[in-house]
Amino acid sequence: MLPAFALAGLSVACGAGGNGSGGSQPSSSAAPEVPSVSKDxxxxxxxxxxxxxxxxxxxxxxxxxxxxxxxxxxxxxxxxxxxxxxxxxxxxxxxxxxxxxxxxxxxxxxxxxxxxxxxxxxxxxxxxxxxxxxxxxxxxGTSLAVPKGNPDKISLDDLCGKNVAVQQGTVQVDDLTAKSADCTKAGKPAINMQQFQQQTDVNLQVQTKRSQAMLADSPVVDYAIKQTNGAVETVGQPYDxxxxxxxxxxxxxxxxxxxxxxxxxxxxxxxxxxxxxxxxxxxxxxxxxxxxxxxx
CATH class of the missing domain: 3.40.190.10 (Periplasmic binding protein-like II)
Known part of the structure; x- marks a missing residue:
């Protein structure tokens, strides 16, 4: 994954997926079926x-x-x-x-x-x-998401010292590692990277404000925003x-x-x-x- 915020839908994990809200999972029943294609x-x-x-x-x-x-x-x-x-x-x-x-x-x-x-x-x-x-x-691309209203005034330019959630094994882990190194080189506190096995857990961290922000693939973040009815929001534009x-x-x-x-x-x-x-x-x-x- 960019690898990207998952609620019911973009990335794979060890248990059943969820919407990250602690409630029921999203349903795909309203989405139209894609016509089958012929064998080549x-x-x-x-x-x-x-x-x-x-x-x-x-x-x-x-x-x-x-x-x-x-x-x-x-x-x-x-x-x-x-x-x-x-x-x-x-x-x-x-x-x-x-x-x-x-x-x-x-x-x-x-x-x-x-x-x-x-x-x-x-x-x-x-x-x-x-x-x-x-x-x-x-x-x-990668998107930065925060709780609604961005209470901690998070920005991509300065994540130093912030609690940022990501899914294990994604490119966002490497991205945050590099950003954290830049923080310490500049004499600022390192980023507190909080890694979770499932993207749904990452989403929940931000939705419940246990993390100040998260990084994930842009389509995953966009979908999470819809599934949480705006309990999370993006900051800035997708990058990388x-x-x-x-x-x-x-x-x-x-x-x-x-x-x-x-x-x-x-x-x-x-x-x-x-x-x-x-x-x-x-x-x-x-x-x-x-x-x-x-x-x-």
């Missing part, structure tokens, strides 16, 4: 036989990151990544089986063979590209925009090309745009070209 035999043939043999792709995901991936009020796994993942599976003629996991452990699970694909709002960065292949499918990538274990022949081809086909036929519209994601995050391991 050429792309399907590019999937390694070891993966295609059982008719499914096992997907590692942290389902606490609404609206990207989450568990809704009916107990159904849903979200932008889920809808897009299902459409990719249809293009490849395979079912997608989503397995919930702690975000920080998903890529390790991919490397060990526990998962055959990871789709959980992973921002593409040089560190991740050292260990996995990544197929781009969206672009998101980077693509989300579907992660695949390296050295699997034409598997990455098959996934890239499926994403591109969905962009070209309009399915991708329909999925974005369903989840209210900004068109500014839409991409026109899916890439494998783009240069940073």
């Amino acid at each position: 035999a050429k792309l399907a043939a590019m999937v390694p036989p070891a993966i295609a043999a059982d008719g499914k792709i096992v997907v590692g995901q942290d389902q606490s990151y609404a609206p990207n991936e989450f568990v809704d009020s009916s107990g159904k796994v849903t979200g932008f990544d889920v809808d897009l993942g299902n459409a990719i599976g249809q293009k490849l003629g395979l079912q997608m089986e989503y397995q919930n996991a702690a975000f920080s452990g998903i890529l390790a699970g991919l490397g060990s063979g526990q998962y055959e694909l990871a789709m959980s709002s992973f921002s593409v960065n040089p560190e991740r590209l050292q260990t996995v292949d990544m197929v781009t499918y969206y672009s998101a 925009t980077a693509p989300y990538g579907i992660a695949l274990k390296k050295g699997q022949g034409t598997y990455a090309q098959a996934v890239q081809g499926a994403v591109q086909a969905l962009i070209d036929d309009g399915t991708y745009a329909k999925i974005l519209a369903k989840w209210g994601l900004s068109t500014s995050g839409a991409i026109a070209k899916a890439e494998i391991n783009p240069a940073s």
Whole structure:
């Protein structure tokens, strides 16, 4: 994740997702279903036989990151990544089986063979590209969120000495670590970074004012604001925009090309745009070209 604030929907975690309010989870029942797409035999043939043999792709995901991936009020796994993942599976003629996991452990699970694909709002960065292949499918930035009214007058320019919540394993952890180092170099107090396994817990920290602020992917923060009826709000504009990538274990022949081809086909036929519209994601995050391991 940028990796991004999750309430019911963008990121994956060890338990069922929630809306971060301590109440019921968001429901996706009002959102229109995305029409199914047809199998592309050429792309399907590019999937390694070891993966295609059982008719499914096992997907590692942290389902606490609404609206990207989450568990809704009916107990159904849903979200932008889920809808897009299902459409990719249809293009490849395979079912997608989503397995919930702690975000920080998903890529390790991919490397060990526990998962055959990871789709959980992973921002593409040089560190991740050292260990996995990544197929781009969206672009998101990091947003700063605070309790309604910004009672502590938080700003991105000065988080020194502040209590800031983030999800473990996300790019926001690295971002805050660097910002905190800048604070101490300037003779100011370090940032008190509060890390949580699930994005829903991060959201709750801010909503209940136990943390003064949080950093998360821009679409996650936007969705959290809606789900909390404005109990949290953003400060400033998203920054450090980077693509989300579907992660695949390296050295699997034409598997990455098959996934890239499926994403591109969905962009070209309009399915991708329909999925974005369903989840209210900004068109500014839409991409026109899916890439494998783009240069940073």
